[in-house]
Amino acid sequence: MRAQFAAVLAVLLCIALPSRAQVDPDRPFDAFAPLDLPAPTEARLGSGAPGPAYWQQRVDYIINATLDAETKRLSATLEATYHNHSPHALTFLWIQLEQNLFRTDSIGTRSRTGGVMRAMEEEFNGGYDIPYIRTGNQDLEFQIYDTLCRVELPAPILPGETFELELSFAFDMPPYLRRMGAEDVSQGRIFEYAQWFPHVCNYDDVHGWNTLPYAGSGEFYTNFGNYEVNITVPRTYLVAGSGLLQNPEEVLTQTQRDRLEEAKQSRETVMIRSADEVEDASTRPTGDGPLTWRFKGDNIRTFAWAASDSFIWDACGVEIEDLDGSTRTVLCQSLYPVEAEEWKPTAEQGGSTQYVAHSVEFYSDFLYPYPYPIMTNVNGPEGGMEYPMIIFCGGRTGRGPLGVTDHEVGHTWFPMVVNTDERRHAWMDEGFNTFIGMHSLANFRGTDLDPGRSRRQTMELARGRSQPIAVFPDRNLPGLLGRLQYRKTAMGLHLLREVVLGPERFDYAFREYVRRWAFKSPQPADFFRTMEDAAGADLAWFFRQWYLEDTVLDHAIEVVFDEPEEVPADAEEGESPSVPTVTITLKSLGEMVMPAEVIVQFDDGEVEIRNYPVEAWATTRERSFTVELDGRSLRRVVVDRDDVLPDINPENNRWSADQ
Ligand SMILES: [Zn+2]
Known part of the structure; x- marks a missing residue:
């Protein structure tokens, strides 16, 4: 059975490859x-x-979450306010339950192979416990299908109406990584939480409800909204999230608050909590019991956060110019364990916070002003993942942290600001x-x-x-x-x-x-x-x-010499021999068309350049031109001399007199 399948596959591939490589001779101009x-x-x-009738839904969230750092269980309540800006009445709501990916029977677990997914199948049955979904005091019926949940409504949500939903949920942190995770380091434990709370699916004018399941690769497509997220953790922990901290006087020391103020005014990195202070009890507010960190994030498409008792913390400020010419300061900060050597600030202005600051400044200038008041880089178990105002980067040494940090900060523009459908x-x-x-x-x-x-x-x-x-x-x-x-x-x-x-x-x-x-x-x-x-x-x-x-793409060069005819013996006076010429043909053999530059070099050092715009291929796949040799000889003809184009067959891109 298997061998037979392989043979069929081989035949299919043999057929498939040439058709991809070569333009269909009967349909050469379909490209246009x-x-x-x-x-x-x-x-x-x-x-x-977007036109005058463009609309999009909006969902605001208030979430109260409590982390049990010992058992790695998170329990929370959530209030969602759904704003129906569409011109349609909605008779049900779809909710994404992304943690259900971690169930042993999830689509993601059962449909994928290897590594992480196999571990999921064998070791851990995760997913949500959802005791209730309700509106006011009324319990709502709901059906769960893998990572999706359909909530029945007491009455349709009419255009322009809002609808409030309350929900309680809890889940255990998976023992392996998928955009979030927990890790024990030398001075404590790091938690990263992402795609962690049930959220209302995006209903739009193109697909209606967007209900592709969370299967592991496709990231997310969500609504913008304002978030208030209150996270209760052990007193020894620091927390960062997709928003501004609302209660620094409750969760930070006076020294830390002073240093943060200093950092906002400084383009150089300022230490908020140094490596020496990580295990020093006086760097946490006095008192007993857990602390609640309160965050607000406005106009964001999801909320992620991280918490640890092992974090070193440093920060700096960058000035951003908005489209109207006004300026404001963005706080760039990093939280990382002592192991993260490459993250620490250096005299040469290296370290994570400087990388973040560079990226925030560069992309603001290159594309669109960074719209949020803060950007946080967290070092923990996740290798590289982006969320509004917070990114997770896993590398600790060598060149990794710069490239990954820059990439994850860059995601602010795509897709945190330009909110594309990542799952498609x-x-x-x-x-x-x-x-x-x-x-x-x-x-x-x-x-x-x-x-x-x-x-x-x-x-x-x-x-x-x-x-x-x-x-x-x-x-x-x-x-x-x-x-x-x-x-x-x-x-x-x-x-x-x-x-x-x-x-x-x-x-x-x-x-x-x-x-x-x-x-x-x-x-x-x-x-x-x-x-x-x-x-x-x-x-x-x-x-x-x-x-x-x-x-x-496959450009090809062909060179044909046109030998002059002998002057016949009975030639009339004044008849001269024809001049030797060469005809150079550039062909576009693949399905792909691209502009092309042909360079013709002669032995006397002269060069002739022909530039073909892509329109040159609109009615033919061959372009020829004739060059008079005029006593010179041809040395070299080359298309795409610097190998800029992805030409599948570079061998036929040049002709040389030496060959
Ligand atoms: Zn990416």
């Missing part, structure tokens, strides 16, 4: 057909901008963020833009197993998420900027996309249309071949 996008509406305009369109946050990360890291290091890794992985995809970038992340072939939705997406934007549009034209359009969709939820069509609208370019060919389909 219009994209098959949803029809524009008054909510989502043909320009790609991972490329719109991971890939866009990988692209802007190239710019931020080059700026930080003072080096040229380096698409190296994105380029390498794009080539691996072109030559091997691949899928369209637009595939949902939970439907990626094993191992392809990083290559496709991160790196190939980034490489596409890089080429669109550097080769197709040019930096000024691209940057204008890309910023316009961010400004149009900040604090709103664009779909892929809104991105494609905005880029075309603001760049003033037909980019259907690019978006189709790069994002919607899986195509490859």
Whole structure:
């Protein structure tokens, strides 16, 4: 059975690969057909901008949570205020129960293979206990299906109405990682909580209720809202979350509050709680029993937090200029255990807080002002994950912390501000963020833009197993998420900027996309249309071949010498021999089309350059030109001399007299 399947697969692959590599000779110009996008509406305009009828739901939360640090159990009550801004009456609510991923019978556990998921199956049955869901004093009926819960309503929620929901929940921290976890370190225990509370699904104009389950890869797509989150922990613990601390006088010492004020005014890192103070009881408020840390986060798409008795804490302030020209200070801070060597501030202005400060400043300038008052980097068990105003980065030494910190801070813009659907369109946050990360890291290091890794992985995809970038992340072939939705997406934007549009034209359009969709939820069509609208370019060919389909590029050079005819003996006086010429042909053999630059070099050092815009391929797949040799001989002809394009077959990109 297995061998038979493998044989069938091999046959399928043999058929599939050439068709991906070679353009269909009967349909060479399909590349330029219009994209098959949803029809524009008054909510989502043909320009790609949100229209006068655009609406989105809003959910505000008040959550009171208590952590039992010994048993690693979290218990909480939650009040959600649902604002129905849609023009539709809603007869039920869908709620995401993301912790149910950790049940042994979850879709994620049963449908995936290897590592974490196998551990889930064997060791731990997690998920929520939900004693009640109610409104006022009325219990509501609900049905749970894996990570989803449908709540029956006493009456439809009409357009413009609000609805209040109360819910109680508890769960045990899983003993393995999936965006959150607990870790014992030398001076205590670190907890990271993310995707931890039941939240109302996003109801939108495109899909209605967005009810894709949490299966492990796809991250989240949520509503904006205001959050008040009160977290009760042992007195020895420090807590950070997706918001501003509301009661520093209750949970911090006077010294720490003074140092925080100093940090806000300082671009250099200020220590709030040093390594020496971690185990010093006087660095916690006097008294007995647990403490409640109160946070408020406005206009955020979820809330995450971390707590530990082992945290060193440092901070600095950066000044951000808003679109109206006014300025404000953003507090950048880091919490990490003593093991996190690379996080500590150095004389050379290294360390986590300086990395955070750089990223907040750079992206604010490059894209859109950082909109929140604080950004916290936490070192704990999670390797790298982003939430509003807080990120989790796991690396402790070497070069890891800089790159991961920059990437996770970059997620503020995609998808915390531009609220895309991560569970469907991972490329719109991971890939866009990988692209802007190239710019931020080059700026930080003072080096040229380096698409190296994105380029390498794009080539691996072109030559091997691949899928369209637009595939949902939970439907990626094993191992392809990083290559496709991160790196190939980034490489596409890089080429669109550097080769197709040019930096000024691209940057204008890309910023316009961010400004149009900040604090709103664009779909892929809104991105494609905005880029075309603001760049003033037909980019259907690019978006189709790069994002919607899986195509490859193969430019090829062909050189033909045209020998002069002998002058016949009976030639009339004055008839001269024809001049020797060479005909150079550039072919585009793959399905993908791209602009091309052909460089012709002669032995006398002269160079001739031909630039073909992508439109050169609209009616032909071959472009020829003739060059008079004029006593010179041809040395070299090359297309894409610097290997900028992801050409699947670079061997046919050059002709040389020496070969
Ligand atoms: Zn990411």
